[in-house]
Amino acid sequence: MHAVLQPDSLLERFAARNANKIGPTKDFLSLKGQKGQIENVGAKVERENELLGFKCLHYSVTESSGFVEITVIKKVVNQDLTFGIRTIDGTAKDPSEFHKMDQMVTMKKRETEKTFQIKIIDNSDWQPDLDFSVELYDPNTSG
Numbered sequence: 156m157h158a159v160l161q162p163d164s165l166l167e168r169f170a171a172r173n174a175n176k177i178g179p180t181k182d183f184l185s186l187k188g189q190k191g192q193i194e195n196v197g198a199k200v201e202r203e204n205e206l207l208g209f210k211c212l213h214y215s216v217t218e219s220s221g222f223v224e225i226t227v228i229k230k231v232v233n234q235d236l237t238f239g240i241r242t243i244d245g246t247a248k249d250p251s252e253f254h255k256m257d258q259m260v261t262m263k264k265r266e267t268e269k270t271f272q273i274k275i276i277d278n279s280d281w282q283p284d285l286d287f288s289v290e291l292y293d294p295n296t297s298g
Contacts, residue, residue, distance in 0.1 A: 206294045218277040237261045239292040247285035
C-alpha cells in the first residue's frame with residue numbers, strides 16, 4: 156500500500172512534496188508500525204494482537220517537526236498492562252536521524268491509550284525519505 160501512495164519517479168516525488176510549499180523544504184521521515192506487532196524483531200506478524208496495538212500504523216513527519224508522536228491503544232479493560240516499546244533502525248538510523256527508544260511501560264486499568272514522542276534530528280543534509288519502525292513487545296496483564 157505504501158508504494159501505491161508514493162509517486163513513481165524522484166521528480167514526481169519532488170513535485171508532490173513541493174506542490175503547496177513556498178521556500179526551502181525539509182526531508183520527510185516516516186515511522187512504520189505493523190498491525191498487531193508484538194513479537195521479536197524481524198518476526199512475521201500473522202494476526203492482530205488482542206491486548207494492544209498502534210492507533211495509526213504509519214506516521215510521516217518532516218525533520219523540522221522535532222518529534223513524532225505515536226499512540227498505543229490498550230484493548231483489554233479492567234487490567235493493568237505492561238509492555239515494551241522500542242525503535243528499530245530502518246533507512247533512518249539512531250542517533251543521526253532520530254533518538255532511540257527502548258522502555259517498559261505500564262498502562263493502568265482505566266487507561267485506554269498512551270502517547271509517546273520520539274525525537275527527530277533536523278539536519279541540513281538532503282536525503283530521500285527515510286523510515287524506521289516501532290515495535291511493541293512482551294505484553295503482560297495483571298489485575
